[in-house]
Amino acid sequence: MDELLLSIRELTTQYITEDSVVHAVNGISLELKTGGSVGLVGESGAGKTTTAYSIMGLLPKLTGKITGGSIIFQGKDLTKIPEDEMRKIRGNQISMIFQDPMTSLNPILTVGDQIAEVLEIHGTATKEEAIAKAGDMLEMVGIPRERMHEYPHQFSGGMKQRVIIAIALACNPKLLIADEPTTALDVTIQAQVLRMIKELKAKLNTSLILISHNLGVVAQVCENVAIMYAGRIVEYGPLRQVFEAPMHPYTEGLLNSIPRIELDKTRLSPIRGMMPDPSVVPPGCIFRPRCPYAEQECAVRAPRITEKSGRNVMCLMHEGIIANKMRVDHA
Amino acid sequence: MEQQMTSANLPVSGISTDRKRKSAFQEFWRRFRKNKLAVAGLAVVVLYILMAIFADLFYSYDFITQNQISNAFAKPLTRAEVDDGNTTVQHLYILGADNFGRDILGRIIHGARVSMVIGFTTIAFACIVGSALGAIAGYYGGKIESVIMRGTDILLAIPNILFALAIVAALGPSFQNLLLAIGITSIPAFVRLMRASVLTVKNQEFVEAARALGARDFRIIVRHIMPNCMAPIIVQATLGIAQSILSATSLSFLGLGIQPPSPEWGNMLSDARSYISYAPHTLLFPGLAIMTVILAYNLIGDGLRDALDPKLKR
Numbered sequence: 001m002d003e004l005l006l007s008i009r010e011l012t013t014q015y016i017t018e019d020s021v022v023h024a025v026n027g028i029s030l031e032l033k034t035g036g037s038v039g040l041v042g043e044s045g046a047g048k049t050t051t052a053y054s055i056m057g058l059l060p061k062l063t064g065k066i067t068g069g070s071i072i073f074q075g076k077d078l079t080k081i082p083e084d085e086m087r088k089i090r091g092n093q094i095s096m097i098f099q100d101p102m103t104s105l106n107p108i109l110t111v112g113d114q115i116a117e118v119l120e121i122h123g124t125a126t127k128e129e130a131i132a133k134a135g136d137m138l139e140m141v142g143i144p145r146e147r148m149h150e151y152p153h154q155f156s157g158g159m160k161q162r163v164i165i166a167i168a169l170a171c172n173p174k175l176l177i178a179d180e181p182t183t184a185l186d187v188t189i190q191a192q193v194l195r196m197i198k199e200l201k202a203k204l205n206t207s208l209i210l211i212s213h214n215l216g217v218v219a220q221v222c223e224n225v226a227i228m229y230a231g232r233i234v235e236y237g238p239l240r241q242v243f244e245a246p247m248h249p250y251t252e253g254l255l256n257s258i259p260r261i262e263l264d265k266t267r268l269s270p271i272r273g274m275m276p277d278p279s280v281v282p283p284g285c286i287f288r289p290r291c292p293y294a295e296q297e298c299a300v301r302a303p304r305i306t307e308k309s310g311r312n313v314m315c316l317m318h319e320g321i322i323a324n325k326m327r328v329d330h331a
Numbered sequence: 332m333e334q335q336m337t338s339a340n341l342p343v344s345g346i347s348t349d350r351k352r353k354s355a356f357q358e359f360w361r362r363f364r365k366n367k368l369a370v371a372g373l374a375v376v377v378l379y380i381l382m383a384i385f386a387d388l389f390y391s392y393d394f395i396t397q398n399q400i401s402n403a404f405a406k407p408l409t410r411a412e413v414d415d416g417n418t419t420v421q422h423l424y425i426l427g428a429d430n431f432g433r434d435i436l437g438r439i440i441h442g443a444r445v446s447m448v449i450g451f452t453t454i455a456f457a458c459i460v461g462s463a464l465g466a467i468a469g470y471y472g473g474k475i476e477s478v479i480m481r482g483t484d485i486l487l488a489i490p491n492i493l494f495a496l497a498i499v500a501a502l503g504p505s506f507q508n509l510l511l512a513i514g515i516t517s518i519p520a521f522v523r524l525m526r527a528s529v530l531t532v533k534n535q536e537f538v539e540a541a542r543a544l545g546a547r548d549f550r551i552i553v554r555h556i557m558p559n560c561m562a563p564i565i566v567q568a569t570l571g572i573a574q575s576i577l578s579a580t581s582l583s584f585l586g587l588g589i590q591p592p593s594p595e596w597g598n599m600l601s602d603a604r605s606y607i608s609y610a611p612h613t614l615l616f617p618g619l620a621i622m623t624v625i626l627a628y629n630l631i632g633d634g635l636r637d638a639l640d641p642k643l644k645r
Contacts, residue, residue, distance in 0.1 A: 091543060091546075103535055104540040105540075117546075121550070
């Protein structure tokens with residue numbers, strides 16, 4: 001079960017508008033094994049959702065464009081295959097769960113019809129089989145089969161998100177992309193939904209890309225984590241290692257901004273400053289203006305991805321160019 | 332009490348299924364029923380539709396088209412002899428007779444058939460064509476939208492009745508041409524409404540979700556977008572039926588619609604207007620028929636608008 005399912009190489013995605021080019025994703029590389037899971041974490045505008053849309057081929061037609069790199073999924077480059085073929089992969093082999101369960105279901109179709117629809121689209125079942133399977137899927141996510149004839153407004157937010165998960169998993173996809181699946185839910189439901197995603201993922205041997213700005217959510221589900229900043233993956237590694245000993249100053253900053261009950265702190269330390277304007281890319285390290293360890297060299301030389309004890313990090317401190325001043329030493 | 336506790340302890344099963352299943356229509360009907368005028372309008376329309384369907388049971392077609400000159404301008408509720416082919420029978424003129432001695436009530440009932448057919452077919456045509464064009468324009472945008480919407484603007488720039496007149500005058504006055512003329516002039520309203528609704532619906536997340544499931548554009552438009560745009564279209568269709576009945580009677584009044592001796596409210600008015608001072612009932616009753624039907628449809632339309640307006644939902 002160690003085969004590579006998805007391999008993203010140097011993916012670059014831009015939004016081209018009349019008066020500017022927005023560099024949303026700047027050469028990210030990411031690998032995912034069958035059955036594996038990776039969390040994409042970062043602030044709003046870090047390029048997490050754009051990455052997901054690039055994989056799904058759902059970038060806005062007029063503005064969004066993949067300008068470089070490749071997305072190899074089961075040996076096929078998704079950036080090069082025609083729309084017709086992509087449509088057969090969407091929902092069938094790669095599924096996506098959207099952020100807001102309140103609006104991602106069609107209000108005038110019953111939930112059963114909506115689950116059955118994806119099976120019909122991909123021709124995997126006849127109408128009757130699809131309806132029966134829809135009932136099975138509902139039961140799998142813990143909703144009684146009888147409720148398949150009800151409309152979305154008759155379900156609570158958490159149940160809607162479960163219905164959406166049922167739709168996403170109906171065709172037994174190889175890869176599930178969950179874009180902030182719990183952001184719109186309250187914490188108790190969040191935990192339920194996350195546990196369900198984790199269980200179903202193990203049961204169906206689906207690979208998972210979980211997008212979240214919440215480190216806690218990623219921590220519950222994923223094996224690996226990729227920290228994104230301004231369209232780049234600044235740090236990548238096994239979840240536990242990254243959380244316990246961050247190598248990139250941004251990861252450290254993120255972890256410091258989480259309230260912790262065991263530390264007797266009255267104030268959180270947020271990361272100062274704002275993310276740079278993605279339409280103007282400065283030279284040097286993109287995180288430099290906000291970095292507490294920045295030196296002059298950082299303004300000129302762009303860091304490259306350095307591999308260190310099985311983890312990737314993009315910082316000059318780890319290239320040995322400037323001194324490593326972070327508290328934890330990884331040598 | 333115990334039962335309530337057990338059901339409350341089940342985290343996932345909500346309120347039972349059957350009671351809520353038909354709730355969308357029931358909710359709509361509950362709100363529509365509150366508007367007494369709209370219900371009255373619905374009753375009138377249903378009455379006219381039944382009249383149109385069963386017209387032959389009340390009056391045979393021959394009888395109301397054939398001349399009974401001796402009974403011309405019979406006053407309402409007069410009894411007179413009519414020639415039924417080979418025998419003569421006594422007949423009660425409930426609403427009187429016109430200048431040829433034809434029964435006015437009979438002609439109104441048969442005229443209802445013509446008006447209802449015109450109202451429904453023209454609007455069905457305009458609704459299908461207009462909604463499809465509007466949905467395409469709204470969904471795809473760009474050049475396709477420009478072409479469709481500018482075409483619509485051109486149609487809108489010409490007064491409806493003049494445009495219909497032009498079509499009928501060019502193709503000749505016949506029933507089919509009348510339907511075509513009125514149908515075409517009714518299209519623009521549907522195109523604009525549908526486009527506007529599609530623009531608001533197409534950016535909702537469930538459309539994106541459908542795309543993420545691998546659905547084709549056609550499926551997304553027909554199954555996900557258009558059904559969510561139906562409320563304003565239903566209202567427009569109801570009001571449109573009134574409008575197209577009125578257009579048809581206007582054209583017939585001008586002599587370009589239904590040709591005599593076929594009974595039609597517009598040409599009944601047209602025939603009767605020369606005798607307005609001598610026999611006002613020949614003008615009054617067809618006029619009343621037109622007025623009540625138009626009013627009824629407009630009342631229903633208003634009632635639907637209120638009942639289907641999501642902003643008023645509680």
